[in-house]
Amino acid sequence: MNATGPYHPAGGLWLGLVIVAIILAIVAGNTLVIVAITRTPQLQTTTNIFITSLAFADLIVGGLVVPLAATFVVTGNWQLNKLACELWTSLDVLCVTASIETLCAVAVDRYVAITQPLRHHVVLSKRRARLAVCAVWAVAALISFVPIMNRYYRVRDRADREAWACYGNATCCDFITNSSYAVVSSVVSFYIPLGVMIFVYARVLLIASRQQQAIKRERLRFQKNKGRHSGDGCNGDRSHCEAPSVLGQASECGPAWLTAMREQRALTTVGIIMGSFTLFWLPFFVANVANVCGRRASYELFTALNWLGYANSGLNPIVYCRSPEFRTAFRTLLNRPPPCPRINHLYKGLQVHCPRLVNKVERGRAETSGALRWSWEGDPTAGPPKSNCSVRLDGVSEFQSQERKTSK
Secondary structure, three states: OOOOOOOOOOOOHHHHHHHHHHHHHHHHHHHHHHHHHHOOOOOOOOOHHHHHHHHHHHHHHHHHHHHHHHHHHOOOOOOHHHHHHHHHHHHHHHHHHHHHHHHHHHHHHHHHHHHHHHHHHHHHHHHHHHHHHHHHHHHHHHHHHHHOOOOOOOOOOOHHHHHHHHHHOOOOOOOOOOOHHHHHHHHHHHHHHHHHHHHHHHHHHHHHHHHHHHHHHHHHHHHHHHHHHOOOOOOOHHHHHOOOOOOOOOOOOOOHHHHHHHHHHHHHHHHHHHHHHHHHHOOOOOHHHHHHHOOOOOOOHHHHHHHHHHOOOOHHHHHHHHOOHHHHHHHHOOOOOOHHHHHHHHHHHHHHHHHHHHHHHHHHHHHHHOOOOOOOOOOOOOOOOOOOOHHHHHHHHHHHHHHHHHHO
């Protein structure tokens, strides 16, 4: 077979160029995520310990697994020896298993954050999160390196000519497994973590939905109380009206409202990451288990499904850009300051929807330092002059610090 051509059809140069673009996107994106979390104190949270683990697994995929897979796909032959083939296969299974189990840990982390928000940092501290990450990688190593390097995955029946032809040919690196290993590895590496992840995340969404409804009811009740007091000595300026409220629970933009906004955004981001991972890897694991039924997928189909999973490693950094904290950290690392118009839009939105909180921040800043002086005419909720971007940046940073204090 070597004398007549490559073991598998060669992909060609154009496919190689596409793969190079995929490799660059995976490596650059996940390196940026890891550096951003490492160098930004605000991003060094318990959840982001798991995100760092996930980015590290994706970085290994982009830096080691995909380049070697590319040589196999482009040339049609495995260019190294059989030992290197088994090491590469073990690394591939290791990263996929670590990724799905890390996402399972993220789902549990979000569940604790929603159900026990005040004890979240105690129940799931950073130390315990790091231990959980170590456990995830240990389990992934046991399901990948141990059976593959000892060749427990190989088909024992020599009547399977396709499998034994590949085992005996140095230019073939197809991962043809026996039924036992296909079932056990798929269940441990994918299906059990996926089931736990779906169950926990469904519970998280249900609880978060109930909390959102409770906060909305409290906001409506607060606004009704505020309306009753609107004519008592305000003279049209509501910034001086201090309507009674239970601000930890019911105010317009109190700690409960701010925490709910952050949790909702975090849940949406985590949901997208989990959904995309499931969508990209589920076809591969379905095909892997289908081998047990004697319906072995063709080389072309199996390779296409495997590369669909590889593409997911470059998608996660794009999903993280939904987070304002990650966007700010990325811009800082790339020496691109945040655009002033978006800051203006944020501040004006706060003026419209949360006037009491913004006015409280402004009065506190003026009383302590005397540095903040707004001067505008007409409606007091119209905001500062458009030309004074630096002052508005100070106002927003003050609001963000206020938000962090209230969340603590």
